[in-house]
Amino acid sequence: MKKIGLTTTVPLEVLMAAGYEPFDLNNLFVTAENHLHYIDIAEQDGFPKSMCAWIKGIYGACIEHDVKEIIAVMEGDCSNTKVLNDILKSKGVLLHPFSFPHSHLIEDLDKEMKRFMKYFDVSDEEVEGVRKQLNRIRKKVKRIDDLSYKKDVVSGFENHLLQLCMSDLDGNPLEYEKLLDDKLLDIESRNPIVKKLRLGYIGVPPMTGDLFDFVETLDSKFMYSEVQREFSFPRFEMATNITEQYYDYTYPYDFDYRIKEIQRQVDLRELDGIIHYTQAFCHKAAEHILLKDQLNIPILNIEGDKLNVLDARTKLRLEAFLDMLSDMKVVTK
Amino acid sequence: MRILGIDLGSREVKIVLQENHVTVFKKKISTMAFYRDFCLYDGKIVVDVNKIGCGPFDRAVSTGYGKNNTDLSQFEAINEIKAHAYGSIFQTKMDDYVLLDIGGQDVKAIKIENRLTVDIELNDRCAASCGRYLENMAQVLEVSLDELSTHFNEPVELNSTCAVFSESELIGKIAEGATTEVLCASVNYSLYKRLKPLLNNFKSKKLVLSGGVAKNEAIQFYLNSDYKEVISLEDPQFNGAIGCCYYGSMFS
Numbered sequence: 001m002k003k004i005g006l007t008t009t010v011p012l013e014v015l016m017a018a019g020y021e022p023f024d025l026n027n028l029f030v031t032a033e034n035h036l037h038y039i040d041i042a043e044q045d046g047f048p049k050s051m052c053a054w055i056k057g058i059y060g061a062c063i064e065h066d067v068k069e070i071i072a073v074m075e076g077d078c079s080n081t082k083v084l085n086d087i088l089k090s091k092g093v094l095l096h097p098f099s100f101p102h103s104h105l106i107e108d109l110d111k112e113m114k115r116f117m118k119y120f121d122v123s124d125e126e127v128e129g130v131r132k133q134l135n136r137i138r139k140k141v142k143r144i145d146d147l148s149y150k151k152d153v154v155s156g157f158e159n160h161l162l163q164l165c166m167s168d169l170d171g172n173p174l175e176y177e178k179l180l181d182d183k184l185l186d187i188e189s190r191n192p193i194v195k196k197l198r199l200g201y202i203g204v205p206p207m208t209g210d211l212f213d214f215v216e217t218l219d220s221k222f223m224y225s226e227v228q229r230e231f232s233f234p235r236f237e238m239a240t241n242i243t244e245q246y247y248d249y250t251y252p253y254d255f256d257y258r259i260k261e262i263q264r265q266v267d268l269r270e271l272d273g274i275i276h277y278t279q280a281f282c283h284k285a286a287e288h289i290l291l292k293d294q295l296n297i298p299i300l301n302i303e304g305d306k307l308n309v310l311d312a313r314t315k316l317r318l319e320a321f322l323d324m325l326s327d328m329k330v331v332t333k
Numbered sequence: 334m335r336i337l338g339i340d341l342g343s344r345e346v347k348i349v350l351q352e353n354h355v356t357v358f359k360k361k362i363s364t365m366a367f368y369r370d371f372c373l374y375d376g377k378i379v380v381d382v383n384k385i386g387c388g389p390f391d392r393a394v395s396t397g398y399g400k401n402n403t404d405l406s407q408f409e410a411i412n413e414i415k416a417h418a419y420g421s422i423f424q425t426k427m428d429d430y431v432l433l434d435i436g437g438q439d440v441k442a443i444k445i446e447n448r449l450t451v452d453i454e455l456n457d458r459c460a461a462s463c464g465r466y467l468e469n470m471a472q473v474l475e476v477s478l479d480e481l482s483t484h485f486n487e488p489v490e491l492n493s494t495c496a497v498f499s500e501s502e503l504i505g506k507i508a509e510g511a512t513t514e515v516l517c518a519s520v521n522y523s524l525y526k527r528l529k530p531l532l533n534n535f536k537s538k539k540l541v542l543s544g545g546v547a548k549n550e551a552i553q554f555y556l557n558s559d560y561k562e563v564i565s566l567e568d569p570q571f572n573g574a575i576g577c578c579y580y581g582s583m584f585s
Contacts, residue, residue: 292446300451313453320414320443320450327415327584328449 005070007058007084008077009167009231010098011116011246013130015071016173018120024168028065029057030207035308038064045087052279053207053306055080062088069094076100076252078283096120100252110243127242137173140180141166141232144187149223149269152192156201156222157212158183163228164205193221196326198270200224202262202291203277203284207304211275211318214310218322223269226262227251255287259294266297273298273325275318280305298325337390338577339380339408340416341367341397344437344465344545349574350387354423354582358387359571377406394577398439411580413573418443418450419583420576421541424566430539433532433556434572435546437464440528442535454531461496462527464545470520473500474513481517485551488522489515499523521551528552538562543572 001021008026015022029038038060039053045063047056062070072085072095089095098116101108117127144162148154162183169176197220201211205228212222230251239245250258266274274297278285288301300321302314310318335357340347346367350358362371373379382390395408396416404410421432422445432443440462444452456462471481489506493499506516524546540560546552547569556563566572 298447298449300449317450317452320412320418320453323412323415324418324449327580330585 002069003067004096005062005067006168007070007081008073009249009251010071010073011113011127011242012168013127013134013242014113014117014120014122016134017122017126017130020120021171022071022168023171025058025061025067025070026054026205027165027168027170029054029061030209030308032061036306039306050281052078052080052281053304054204054279055084059084059087062093063091067093069096071095072097073252074099075102100246100249104247104253104257106243106247109247113243113246124241131242131245134169134173135236137169137177137180138166138233138236140177140184142234142236143184144180145229145232145234147187149198152194152221153187153190155193155212156199156216156225157209158187160201160205160209160212160222160225160228163225163232166232195219195221196329197221197272197322198223200226200262200266200269200271200274200297201228201277202226202274204279204282206277207279207306207308208310208314210309211277211302214315215275215318215322218319219326220322222275223271224265226265229265255290259291262291263295266295271297272329273300273322275299276301278303298328334392334582335388335390336578336581337382337387337393337408338416338574338581339393339395339397339405340413340571340573340577341395342436342573343398343439345570346397347571347574348385348387349571349578350390351575351578351582354579356568356571356575356578359568359574360385360387361570372405375406377404379406380408382407392581394581396573396577409581411577414441414443414450414453416573416576416580417441417543418445418576419579420572420574421445421543421566422448423575423579424568424572425541425564427539427541429537430541430564431532431535431537431560432541432543433528433535435462435464435528435542435544435552437545439463440531440544442531444535444537452535454534456531459494459496461494461499462524462531466496466499466524467520467546467549469496469500470503473503474507474516474520476513476517481520482549482551484514484517485521485554486518487515488518491519491523518551521549522555525552525555528556532559539564541566543569545570 004020004022005025006022012022039056041060041063042056074097099112148159199220199222201222235248236245250261276299280303292299335352338349346362346364348360371381371384393408395405395410396413417434428448429446434441440456442454443450471478491499491502493502538561540563542565547565553563
């Protein structure tokens with residue numbers, strides 16, 4: 001099967017129907033034993049210090065693994081991705097464009113989806129066939145997410161990772177489904193581990209994956225991981241076709257659409273506080289102004305750059321914030 | 334409910350007793366005298382509360398530098414970031430601001446948003462930006478600390494990073510004939526310049542000052558150019574102890 005790199009979540013169903021094996025370049029970068037090597041490759045080729053580590057990591061991963069073709073998201077991802085696409089093209093990487101239209105109109109997305117399907121020469125039936133297969137897998141991820149906030153039997157890290165990997169189903173849907181089946185068996189037999197604080201994680205997935213386990217040492221647990229959950233398409237059952245599924249997806253669209261879903265989950269999951277992660281040099285850091293104003297919940301913004309573990313200062317900030325948040329949960333007067 | 338709060342600082346121990354959120358007793362004791370004359374050692378430090386003279390209390394909360402130093406028998410220890418945050422929330426009744434606490438040998442900047450700590454910066458390795466520096470320089474200039482703190486006009490640069498080297502630099506300026514007023518302003522300005530890097534990431538409209546240096550008029554004057562509003566707490570030195578009382582009365 002031909003491999004195709006992804007820089008963000010795109011309609012996997014179309015690619016798989018066309019006989020491709022999609023793989024997420026973000027995952028390839030961040031799970032690498034020496035992820036800094038990928039950033040070095042990018043900086044040696046001239047990427048500035050003041051640029052998002054994800055972009056540089058994706059570039060390094062493409063070069064190191066000699067990636068031949070990728071899906072280039074032209075609308076619905078950041079402007080850094082656009083220049084990354086141009087540079088990769090100049091290095092001989094074949095770009096296949098896809099857009100999440102800024103208008104967020106279903107007819108515009110439908111037009112784009114049809115173009116994308118025609119480009120890969122796949123029919124509606126073929127795509128729906130794959131969608132049905134993937135929805136079976138999505139249902140299992142959704143079950144794990146539900147258990148995380150309803151039954152306290154899933155760790156924040158597990159839930160984060162299992163949802164995150166839905167961006168490419170770890171390169172092999174059948175094996176991933178088996179992994180989920182085994183996980184579910186294990187999870188459903190566990191005793192609950194209840195932590196005092198119920199946290200939500202919002203923002204792009206972190207470079208610092210140890211965040212999830214770290215907060216659990218502070219009597220807290222993440223019960224919601226916003227973007228990771230979006231990658232798994234938790235509302236897939238409400239979609240009657242591929243266009244509707246990728247229309248009801250917050251990540252590439254406007255802020256107002258996104259914040260409504262966050263507030264819904266904050267209420268549903270009875271969260272006590274939010275950790276908002278932003279990547280150094282990313283425009284999304286300014287969204288903290290809006291999130292702080294509009295979400296009706298205490299919120300802490302932390303920032304990651306190149307390191308894939310939390311630094312001492314961020315740990316101290318998390319400790320101080322969660323310590324006071326914990327006091328608030330038991331106000332006596 | 335009567336809550337006893339103790340803040341064990343590097344130079345002084347601050348003690349506050351609040352009854353129903355009102356301070357009814359406060360006392361400062363030098364740290365050395367506190368451990369020597371007011372404490373017994375029985376595996377853990379036991380405070381002789383009768384000697385302190387605060388009267389009976391329902392709950393006691395302590396804070397200060399170093400976990401072992403503040404772990405007093407009968408007292409619940411809380412970390413000093415939280416104690417200072419709560420003290421300032423109680424004293425200002427504000428929700429969003431930056432708290433700058435300048436103590437004898439440490440400085441803390443704490444960003445409060447929605448009554449929660451969201452960012453912290455502490456001095457480490459060096460105490461040249463703290464109250465002790467001002468005390469030493471006042472001694473060199475043979476002026477009182479109160480006198481020193483009133484001067485802020487036309488400071489000259491004292492460039493040394495090190496507080497000890499600054500003393501020789503100051504003596505050099507004395508020899509050049511600078512007036513006492515200018516020298517005092519220079520000392521204050523050099524402290525302000527050392528604080529600046531710590532505050533770089535702490536942008537806010539309001540700055541609240543606590544700790545012994547909060548009443549320093551010159552520091553207030555310089556900081557006024559960086560913030561829309563600079564507020565000195567009414568009881569700046571007792572802020573940590575007041576925070577202990579607030580914690581004790583609000584949270585179980």
